Amino acid sequence: MMSAQVIRIENISRAFGSKKVLNGINLAVDKGESLVIIGQSGCGKSVLLKHLNRLLRPDSGAVYIHDKDISLMPSEELFELRKTIGMLFQSAALLDSLTVGENVGLGLREGWKYSKSEIADMVRDKLELVGLANTENLYPSDLSGGMRKRVGLARAIATNPEILLYDEPTTGLDPITSDIINNLMIELREKLKVTSIAVTHDMTSAYKIADRIVMLYNGKIEFEGTPEQVRNSGNEIVSQFINGRATGPIEVQ
Amino acid sequence: MANGFLLVGRRALNFVARLGSTFILLLKTVYYFKEIPRSLGLIVDQFFFIGNKSLPLIVITSIFIGAVSAWQAAYQFQFIGAPLRYLGAAVGKAIVIELAPVLTALVVAGRVGAGIAAEIGTMKVTEQIDALESMAISPVRYLVMPRFFASLTMIPLLTIFSNFVAIAGALAVSVLFVDLSYETFLNGIKNSFQIFDMVSGLTKSAVFGAIIGIVGCHEGYRAEGGARGVGKSTMEAVVISSVMILIADYIIATVLFKV
Numbered sequence: 268m269m270s271a272q273v274i275r276i277e278n279i280s281r282a283f284g285s286k287k288v289l290n291g292i293n294l295a296v297d298k299g300e301s302l303v304i305i306g307q308s309g310c311g312k313s314v315l316l317k318h319l320n321r322l323l324r325p326d327s328g329a330v331y332i333h334d335k336d337i338s339l340m341p342s343e344e345l346f347e348l349r350k351t352i353g354m355l356f357q358s359a360a361l362l363d364s365l366t367v368g369e370n371v372g373l374g375l376r377e378g379w380k381y382s383k384s385e386i387a388d389m390v391r392d393k394l395e396l397v398g399l400a401n402t403e404n405l406y407p408s409d410l411s412g413g414m415r416k417r418v419g420l421a422r423a424i425a426t427n428p429e430i431l432l433y434d435e436p437t438t439g440l441d442p443i444t445s446d447i448i449n450n451l452m453i454e455l456r457e458k459l460k461v462t463s464i465a466v467t468h469d470m471t472s473a474y475k476i477a478d479r480i481v482m483l484y485n486g487k488i489e490f491e492g493t494p495e496q497v498r499n500s501g502n503e504i505v506s507q508f509i510n511g512r513a514t515g516p517i518e519v520q
Numbered sequence: 521m522a523n524g525f526l527l528v529g530r531r532a533l534n535f536v537a538r539l540g541s542t543f544i545l546l547l548k549t550v551y552y553f554k555e556i557p558r559s560l561g562l563i564v565d566q567f568f569f570i571g572n573k574s575l576p577l578i579v580i581t582s583i584f585i586g587a588v589s590a591w592q593a594a595y596q597f598q599f600i601g602a603p604l605r606y607l608g609a610a611v612g613k614a615i616v617i618e619l620a621p622v623l624t625a626l627v628v629a630g631r632v633g634a635g636i637a638a639e640i641g642t643m644k645v646t647e648q649i650d651a652l653e654s655m656a657i658s659p660v661r662y663l664v665m666p667r668f669f670a671s672l673t674m675i676p677l678l679t680i681f682s683n684f685v686a687i688a689g690a691l692a693v694s695v696l697f698v699d700l701s702y703e704t705f706l707n708g709i710k711n712s713f714q715i716f717d718m719v720s721g722l723t724k725s726a727v728f729g730a731i732i733g734i735v736g737c738h739e740g741y742r743a744e745g746g747a748r749g750v751g752k753s754t755m756e757a758v759v760i761s762s763v764m765i766l767i768a769d770y771i772i773a774t775v776l777f778k779v
Contacts, residue, residue: 322650342658349656360651362643374655377662422655432654 271297272334273430273462274319279328280486281314288314289325290486296464301456303473304466305508306483307517312466313357313434315483319464320352320432321345332430350378353423353461357435359415361407361422367394368403371422379426393421397451413444420451424459431455433465437472449475470509474498482508484517542738545664549734552658552665559666566670570632574678581627582682585619586611586689594698604700608708611690613717620682621721622769625728628675629761633736636667637757640740641750649741664737671733672726679725683718720776727772728765735761 274296281289288311296302304312317323318330321337329336332348340348361370372390375381381389394400397417407415416436423431436452437445449472455461467473473480474494482490482497482505490497490505497505507515556563590611597604640663643649652659687709694700739757743749 317650320654322653346656346658349654352654354651354654356647356651356654358647360647362648362651363646373652374657377657378655422651426655 273298273300273332274464275331275334276315276318277329277331279315279318279325279330281311281318281323281325287486289318291328292483292486292488294481294488296462298462299456299460300462301452301476301478302464303477303480304464304483305468305470305473305480306489307508307519308468310483311486312468312483316354316432316434316464316466319430320349320354346378350374350426351428352430352432353426353428354432355416355419355423355434355436357438359407359412359419361415361418363407365406366403367399367405367407367410367418370407370418371403371425373422374426389425390421393425394418396424397421398447413440413447416440416444416448417451420448424455427459429461431461431463433463433467435467435469436465437467437469442471445469445472446475448472452476470511542734545660545738545741546668546730546734548660549664549668549737552661553669555661555665556669559661562662562666563669566666567674569635570628570667570670571674571677574628574631574674575681577627577631578624578678578682579685581623582620582685583689585623585682586615586686586691587693589614589619589686590690590693590698594694604698605704606708607694607698607700608690608705609712610708611694612687612709613712615686615690616683616713616717616721618721618769620686621679621725621728622765624679624682625675625725625732625765626762628678629728629732629765630758632671633732633757633761634754636671636733636736637740637743638750638754640664640667640737641743641753644741644743645746645749664734664741667737668730668733671736672729675729675732676722676725679722683721720772723776724769724772727768731764731768732761735764 272295274294276292276294279289279292280287292315304315306312314323318325319332321330321340324338329338331337337345337348362373365373368387368390371393372386375386375389390403391400394402397420399414399417399421402410402414402418407418410418420436433452436448440448452463452465453476456463465476477494480492480494480497481488484504490500490502492500497509500506503516507517513519590607593607593611593614594604597607640649643663649659649663652662691702691705694705695702736757739753739760743753
């Protein structure tokens with residue numbers, strides 16, 4: 268039987284030095300689902316996200332994508348898999364030696380057999396989609412933080428991936444730009460049926476884009492549910508986090 | 521006492537681990553040589569950065585290296601009473617075998633090694649390397665291989681250039697200040713010239729080029745944190761490659777030249 272599950276995380280743990288960041292995480296994501304992972308800064312959300320395209324490998328446990336254990340994949344197969352996963356980085360991570368257009372077209376140029384004009388067309392389409400038409404020849408240093416993030420998003424979707432990973436897509440942006448990004452994420456899911464996983468601590472964004480929200484706390488999943496269930500959960504830890512209170516059960520390091 | 525041993529042991533282990541990971545990066549880089557045809561654009565950029573842009577520095581350092589070695593040799597010739605007509609031979613050989621390859625490499629290690637380490641280090645700490653990986657682009661092919669290949673090929677070329685300029689510097693000093701004729705100096709070089717000297721000088725410089733390229737990339741890759749981490753990587757790239765150049769120079773000399 269083919270499962271609708273695209274991603275399955277089985278009992279993964281990961282430590283950096285003596286600090287256990289992930290401690291036995293189990294999670295599955297269905298095709299077309301939009302999952303949001305929330306939690307305090309430094310709780311391991313980004314670390315978890317980076318396990319999904321093997322930028323990091325777990326100390327124990329396994330990550331399956333389409334029922335294949337990615338930590339055991341040979342690198343050729345991993346490259347093919349990564350072509351189907353787009354990632355938006357927290358700081359956008361644009362290559363600062365390349366122009367906006369070259370950044371967006373980078374994956375297409377290096378890994379696919381398209382002609383220069385085909386790539387230019389695709390780059391123009393994606394930049395238009397994120398509302399940055401005619402910025403191809405600017406450099407990342409010419410752009411504001413919000414524009415950089417939108418270029419990062421255009422780059423992540425340039426190859427029409429099936430899975431999109433968003434690392435803090437709205438952090439550090441003004442509320443209006445944040446909402447533009449939220450709408451883009453929703454549009455992508457509806458139009459392109461992508462499976463998306465976003466890591467954030469911006470609750471406005473989380474409520475808006477999520478089908479399901481998972482809260483990480485102390486390396487484990489503390490709570491899992493729909494936005495509605497998260498809002499109304501009786502869990503003290505969840506309630507302290509979503510309401511942003513300095514005091515409560517969460518110990519601030 | 522026990523702690524002392526522990527510290528020495530840990531340092532030694534770290535050193536070996538670092539040497540090992542540099543070597544593994546070297547193997548991966550050489551593996552990606554098969555991708556040279558489709559990475560030509562990236563390689564040409566590095567040719568330009570490592571080769572062309574180093575030329576002014578090489579010209580200035582080489583003129584003075586040639587000039588000072590002629591001056592010092594003339595002084596020592598007087599001291600031991602050797603005839604000055606051998607000045608060209610002595611200085612020419614010293615330049616081709618030793619001075620041009622080693623000093624070019626050391627100067628380039630400062631400029632290029634630091635540049636590579638700082639660039640790759642910054643890319644590492646700002647997630648640009650993760651971004652490449654996430655786009656299914658191997659950073660070793662995209663970043664390391666072009667830099668390594670350019671460094672391996674451009675540093676011997678810079679050394680040839682340095683040979684000419686340094687000999688010109690030596691010639692200028694000999695003619696202007698030592699009262700040696702232009703012909704005597706050049707005849708000295710001509711009569712003592714052996715192709716083996718040139719080949720061994722260039723072999724050395726290719727090894728030095730490989731060291732500069734791979735150490736710069738490896739140290740950049742190790743950068744962690746932020747500006748401070750990049751600074752540390754950059755400094756270490758220069759220090760490690762300079763030390764390794766001098767050690768390699770000694771090893772190659774003992775292999776190539778039997779005394």
